Amino acid sequence: MVKSMTTTPARTSVTLADVAALAKVSTSTASLAYRRTGSITERTRARILAAAAEIGYAGPNPTARSLKSGRSGIVGIIIAGTVRRAFQNPVAMATMAGLSEALDDIDVGQLLLSHRSESGDRSARLLDGMPVDAVVFLTRGEEFDGILPSMRARRLAMVGVEGPHEEGVTLVDIDDASGMAVLARHVRDLGHRRVGVVMRSTRIDANGPPGPFEAIDADLDSISNRTIRERLRAVASVFPDAVRVEAGGRELDSGEIAAGRLLDQAVRPTAILAQNDMLAVGALRAAAARGIEVPRDLTVTGFDGADLPLLGRRLTTVEQPLHERGLQAGRMVGELLAGGAPSSIVLPVAFREGDTSGPPR
Amino acid sequence: MVKSMTTTPARTSVTLADVAALAKVSTSTASLAYRRTGSITERTRARILAAAAEIGYAGPNPTARSLKSGRSGIVGIIIAGTVRRAFQNPVAMATMAGLSEALDDIDVGQLLLSHRSESGDRSARLLDGMPVDAVVFLTRGEEFDGILPSMRARRLAMVGVEGPHEEGVTLVDIDDASGMAVLARHVRDLGHRRVGVVMRSTRIDANGPPGPFEAIDADLDSISNRTIRERLRAVASVFPDAVRVEAGGRELDSGEIAAGRLLDQAVRPTAILAQNDMLAVGALRAAAARGIEVPRDLTVTGFDGADLPLLGRRLTTVEQPLHERGLQAGRMVGELLAGGAPSSIVLPVAFREGDTSGPPR
DNA sequence: GCCCACTATCGAAACGATGCGATTCGCATC
DNA sequence: GATGCGAATCGCATCGTTTCGATAGTGGGC
Numbered sequence: 001m002v003k004s005m006t007t008t009p010a011r012t013s014v015t016l017a018d019v020a021a022l023a024k025v026s027t028s029t030a031s032l033a034y035r036r037t038g039s040i041t042e043r044t045r046a047r048i049l050a051a052a053a054e055i056g057y058a059g060p061n062p063t064a065r066s067l068k069s070g071r072s073g074i075v076g077i078i079i080a081g082t083v084r085r086a087f088q089n090p091v092a093m094a095t096m097a098g099l100s101e102a103l104d105d106i107d108v109g110q111l112l113l114s115h116r117s118e119s120g121d122r123s124a125r126l127l128d129g130m131p132v133d134a135v136v137f138l139t140r141g142e143e144f145d146g147i148l149p150s151m152r153a154r155r156l157a158m159v160g161v162e163g164p165h166e167e168g169v170t171l172v173d174i175d176d177a178s179g180m181a182v183l184a185r186h187v188r189d190l191g192h193r194r195v196g197v198v199m200r201s202t203r204i205d206a207n208g209p210p211g212p213f214e215a216i217d218a219d220l221d222s223i224s225n226r227t228i229r230e231r232l233r234a235v236a237s238v239f240p241d242a243v244r245v246e247a248g249g250r251e252l253d254s255g256e257i258a259a260g261r262l263l264d265q266a267v268r269p270t271a272i273l274a275q276n277d278m279l280a281v282g283a284l285r286a287a288a289a290r291g292i293e294v295p296r297d298l299t300v301t302g303f304d305g306a307d308l309p310l311l312g313r314r315l316t317t318v319e320q321p322l323h324e325r326g327l328q329a330g331r332m333v334g335e336l337l338a339g340g341a342p343s344s345i346v347l348p349v350a351f352r353e354g355d356t357s358g359p360p361r
Numbered sequence: 362m363v364k365s366m367t368t369t370p371a372r373t374s375v376t377l378a379d380v381a382a383l384a385k386v387s388t389s390t391a392s393l394a395y396r397r398t399g400s401i402t403e404r405t406r407a408r409i410l411a412a413a414a415e416i417g418y419a420g421p422n423p424t425a426r427s428l429k430s431g432r433s434g435i436v437g438i439i440i441a442g443t444v445r446r447a448f449q450n451p452v453a454m455a456t457m458a459g460l461s462e463a464l465d466d467i468d469v470g471q472l473l474l475s476h477r478s479e480s481g482d483r484s485a486r487l488l489d490g491m492p493v494d495a496v497v498f499l500t501r502g503e504e505f506d507g508i509l510p511s512m513r514a515r516r517l518a519m520v521g522v523e524g525p526h527e528e529g530v531t532l533v534d535i536d537d538a539s540g541m542a543v544l545a546r547h548v549r550d551l552g553h554r555r556v557g558v559v560m561r562s563t564r565i566d567a568n569g570p571p572g573p574f575e576a577i578d579a580d581l582d583s584i585s586n587r588t589i590r591e592r593l594r595a596v597a598s599v600f601p602d603a604v605r606v607e608a609g610g611r612e613l614d615s616g617e618i619a620a621g622r623l624l625d626q627a628v629r630p631t632a633i634l635a636q637n638d639m640l641a642v643g644a645l646r647a648a649a650a651r652g653i654e655v656p657r658d659l660t661v662t663g664f665d666g667a668d669l670p671l672l673g674r675r676l677t678t679v680e681q682p683l684h685e686r687g688l689q690a691g692r693m694v695g696e697l698l699a700g701g702a703p704s705s706i707v708l709p710v711a712f713r714e715g716d717t718s719g720p721p722r
Numbered sequence: 723g724c725c726c727a728c729t730a731t732c733g734a735a736a737c738g739a740t741g742c743g744a745t746t747c748g749c750a751t752c
Numbered sequence: 753g754a755t756g757c758g759a760a761t762c763g764c765a766t767c768g769t770t771t772c773g774a775t776a777g778t779g780g781g782c
Contacts, residue, residue, distance in 0.1 A: 013431075013516065015738055026762045031740060038741085039759060058514035062492040063427045064738035067767050070374075072424060073490060074472065083465075084458035087448070097445035104444075104475065109491045111435065112471040114461070129434060130470050131423040131492070153419035155374065252670050281671060309613050310642060310671035376768055387732045392770060399771085400729060425768035428737050 014057045023051035034060050066131060074109040075333055076132035076156075080141025083114040085250070090306035091276070092139050094322035095161055095329075099136060102330020106337070108133070115143050134333050137161060137169070140227055157336035159329050162227055170332050171344035172325045176303075177230040179318040179349035183301055184238035186316075186351060187271050191359045192299060196262035196269035197235055197244035198255055198279045200228055210258035211246035218244075231275055231303065243269070247279060255282020256289075263290055263298075270299065270360035277302035280315055284356065295358035305352060314354035321347050375418045384412035395421050427492060435470040436694055437493035437517075441502025444475040446611070451667035452637070453500050455683035456522055456690075460497060463691020467698070469494070476504050495694050498522060498530070501588055518697035520690050523588055531697065532705035533689045537664075538591040540679040540710035544662055545599035547677075547712060548632050552720045553660060557623035557630035558596055558605040559616055559640045561589055571619035572607035579605075592636055592664065604630070608640060616643020617650075624651055624659075631660065631721035638663035641676055645717065656719035666713060675715035682708050 020030035025048060032040040033048040051057075066072045077099070079086045086092045103110055113127055113135070128150055134157035137144060144164045151158060158169045165171065187195065197216060202223055217236040223229040235242060245261055247254035259272055259282055274280035280302030284294060292298050295316075305319025325347055335342040381391035386409060393401040394409040413420075427433045438460070440447040447453045464471055474488055474496070489511055495518035498505060505525045512519060513529060521530045548556065558577060563584055577597045584590040596603060606622055608615035620633055620643055635641035641663030645655060653659050656677075666680025686708055696703040 013738090016740095017738075027738090028740075028763075029761055032761085035740080039761095041760065044760080056514050058511055059489055060740090061428075061738050062490050063424060063433060064767090065490075065740080066424045066492065067422075067428050067738080067769090068740050070767075072492070073487075083461040083471075087454045087458055093448045097448055100444035100473070100475070107487055109487065110444075110473045112461070112473065114465065126468055126470065128420050129423050129426075131427065131433070150419055153375075153417045285673075308671055310669055312646075312673070374768090378768075388769080389733075389771075390731055392768095393731085396770080400731095402730065405730080421770090422768050425737090426770075428739090428768080429770045431737075 013061075014055050016057070016060060018055060019048060019052045019057045022055060023048045031060070071337075072109075072131040072133055073107070074111050074130070074132045075103055076111045076113045076127075076130060076135040078127075078135055078137050078144070078147075079112065079114045080137075080139045080143060081115065083112055086114070086139060088251075089139075090278070090308060091304050091320075091322060094307060095138060095326040098323035098326020098328075099138065099330045100326070101323075102327045103333065106330070106334040108333070108337070115141060115147075132156060133337055134159065136329050136333060137164060140164070140225065157333060159332045159336065161325055161329050165226065170336065170342055172328045172332070173344065173346045174227075174320055174325065175346050175348050176227055177234045179320075179351065180231045180234035180303060181237060182351045183303070183316075183318050184235050184273065186353070187273065187299060187301060187357065188238055190271075190299065190357065192271040193360075194267070194269045195235075195239050195242045195271040195273055196259075197232070197242050197273050197275065198258045198262070198283060199232060199244055199246050199275045200279065201247055201249055201254070202228060208248045210248045210254065210261055213243050213245055213261075216240065216242040216244050228275065235273055239273075242273070247282075250278075252278055252282050252285075255279035256286045257282075259283035259286040260289070263287065263292065268298075271357075272298065272300050274300065274302050277304045277306045277308065277315055277317055280317065280356070281308065281311060284313075294356050297361060299357040299360070301357055305350075313356065316354040316357035317352055319350045319352045321349070374422070375416050377418070377421060379416060380409060380413045380418045383416060384409045392421070424492075432494055432698075433470075433492040434468065435472050435491070435493045436464055437472045437474045437488075437491060437496040439488075439496055439498050439505070439508075440473065440475045441500045441504060442476065444473055447475070447500060449612075450500075451639070451669060452665050452681075452683060455668060456499060456687040459684035459687020459689075460499065460691045461687070462684075463688045464694065467691070467695040469694070469698070476502060476508075493517065494698055495520065497690050497694060498525060499690075501525070501586065518694060520693045520697065522686055522690050526587065531693050531703055533686045533693070534705065534707045535588075535681050535686065536707050536709050537588055538595045540681075540712065541592045541595035541664060542598060543712045544664070544677075544679050545596050545634065547714070548634065548660060548662060548718065549599055551632075551660065551718065553632040554721075555628070555630045556596075556600050556603045556632045556634055557620075558593070558603050558634050558636065559619045559623065559644060560593060560605055560607050560636045561640065562608055562610055562615070563589060569609045571609045571615065571622055574604050574606055574622075577601065577603040577605050589636065596634055600634075603634070608643075611639075613639055613643050613646075616640035617647045618643075620644035620647040621650070624648065624653060629659075632718075633659065633661050635661065635663050638665045638667045638669065638676055638678055641678065641717070642669065642672060645674075655717050658722060660718040660721070662718055666711075674717065677715040677718035678713055680711045680713045682710070 016030050017027050020027040030048050032038045033045045137160035140163040160169045161172050245258045247258040262269055263286055272283045274283050280300050283300045287294050287298050294300050302315045302317040305317050332342045377391050378388045381388040391409050393399045394406040498521035501524040519530045522533050606619045608619040623630055624647055633644045635644050641661050644661045648655050648659050655661050663676045663678035666678050693703045
């Protein structure tokens with residue numbers, strides 16, 4: 001069912017003119033009753049508001065106001081993939097929480113714009129048809145390049161979290177590489193030499209079996225997702241001999257399957273460096289299913305520092321300031337809308353030792 | 362065409378009139394090039410689109426279009442409490458996923474409207490100032506009554522999930538009571554006689570210590586939250602002697618503390634019926650902390666059937682069709698926007714036996 | 723070659739509110 | 753009672769698009 005914005009007749013609504021007529025003032029005066037600026041007698045204002053109440057006027061029409069002011073007061077939040085998946089992703093949610101908090105403070109509405117819908121491809125139509133003053137790229141997605149031109153044409157303020165690294169997008173970036181390097185060195189210092197890496201799928205419509213075993217630095221340059229690439233590179237700098245497996249999808253289960261493949265080798269790794277926390281949880285589960293005890297028999301690490309209250313244990317990982325990066329993105333939106341030109345920033349990360357890592361047996 | 366006057370932001374934009382001028386047609390013809398209806402030569406359309414591309418016209422201004430059509434194509438999703446907390450709540454998220462899916466299908470945008478912001482009270486201003494065609498109450502909140510009049514005045518289509526039970530709101534309701542009754546009977550049939558109930562806080566700004574022990578039916582009528590009330594009533598019908606404790610907040614930790622109080626009694630219950638899954642997880646944790654084994658020493662049940670992949674075990678609970686209720690709410694929005702008058706529905710729930718319940722020792 | 727029936731295009735009037743510049747009002751002062 | 757002045761109110765153009773009714777153009781039938 002596709003609805004058309006055009007065929008339906010406008011709802012008969014009460015307008016400011018009606019209020020003005022009832023209150024026996026001009027519409028411009030009636031308007032004054034609702035604005036902050038301009039001078040109007042308290043008596044007149046009261047009369048106008050009374051008239052408004054009498055005929056059930058709900059206040060100035062937001063659309064008309066927007067047309068006049070050129071501002072909608074709405075920020076589009078662009079999500080790679082589907083809204084559903086984003087909502088299942090603790091990293092995205094933590095960022096979103098920070099972003100919401102900041103956007104709340106500057107009194108702008110938050111419009112969710114998924115780049116793809118559940119039932120297939122999201123037409124650019126929805127994206128283009130929405131009255132937004134600015135957009136925030138909440139999660140990094142390769143698919144964004146296609147929609148950038150249209151946003152530039154609209155002269156929208158653009159803020160990105162971890163990308164896209166494109167002209168005109170103010171960025172909140174994360175120091176992924178150095179964080180992952182610290183973590184890898186920690187694992188090496190524990191004594192590990194045989195490590196496996198479980199990485200996120202680089203395919204857009206990822207779903208299926210895990211990829212083959214590959215050398216850690218195989219084809220690194222061809223990975224367009226900067227986040228994935230830089231994290232791998234950091235691991236490679238410490239463990240040039242590591243083996244990597246690409247999970248078949250982005251969900252927990254894919255991580256479990258991929259990690260399982262690593263664990264089922266004749267000579268299995270003593271440490272699995274998962275490229276994010278969800279994959280690490282999958283690895284923990286794969287270990288549990290095989291009676292492998294963590295951290296005694298296996299070290300498992302993640303990345304992100306997501307809040308996983310249900311997990312019941314504390315992952316050794318690298319903590320990103322997830323909430324903070326949302327806040328910063330929100331702040332940037334505010335500055336851009338106010339006419340400023342905030343500069344991009346790179347936020348630091350912090351290694352966190354949990355109870356999933358230890359020396360090899 | 363520079364038109365930055367004084368205070369208004371300088372957003373000099375390219376308009377349809379500019380395109381028309383360049384293509385040497387009238388603006389009405391230029392408009393035709395972007396519409397589905399109306400007749401226009403393919404040649405002319407091509408010329409217009411070429412002109413548009415040349416001067417970087419990004420397509421019709423959504424705000425102006427909305428003003429003319431009386432429709433914004435945006436649905437407001439109203440969240441009780443803060444956006445942040447909603448995002449941490451698996452029940453709300455599952456519902457949201459279904460809702461998003463349905464709203465995607467009818468090509469409407471999704472605007473998040475939290476009733477309260479992180480930093481304090483949400484002014485009605487934001488809510489009132491947003492150009493929405495309809496609103497969906499995603500989660501039940503006592504605070505909604507205050508904003509209903511304004512929505513009625515705006516003649517917005519209104520759809521609610523589990524409330525508010527108010528005139529003009531089309532509802533997707535859940536058969537809470539009978540589901541909870543089935544679950545309670547199951548626990549009774551297992552042989553349990555001494556049961557404790559952990560319930561959600563009824564305070565809006567809940568945070569603090571758990572409430573006192575109370576009889577299950579103490580003051581039931583004074584609980585305005587229908588969901589909480591009906592679930593409790595159902596338990597009371599099976600276990601008139603049950604003791605209830607109100608958690609101090611809505612988070613996991615509050616559930617743990619409240620359940621801990623029940624477990625620390627001299628004679629502790631053999632079963633804890635938590636009023637939702639998160640509280641049940643809290644109860645599991647309280648039990649684990651005390652070396653009480655579930656289900657051998659204690660039966661713990663929840664309500665909702667939320668997807669908790671990180672938990673690692675399967676809660677005995679009542680499954681709501683969470684995704685489905687979101688879908689249904691979305692469908693209702695579509696029908697209302699199309700001029701229909703869908704009727705409210707009540708969705709069934711299903712008892713699900715997990716591995717957290719068993720006979721008392 | 724004339725008239726008719728289309729159809730592509732155009733002009734102008736909305737949609738509902740805002741804000742500039744002009745006008746009127748109220749009132750104190752001379 | 754006339755004058756001056758600030759404050760309150762008003763009229764009108766405007767934001768960018770859509771759409772209705774009017775007009776010009778095209779081609780076919782006879």
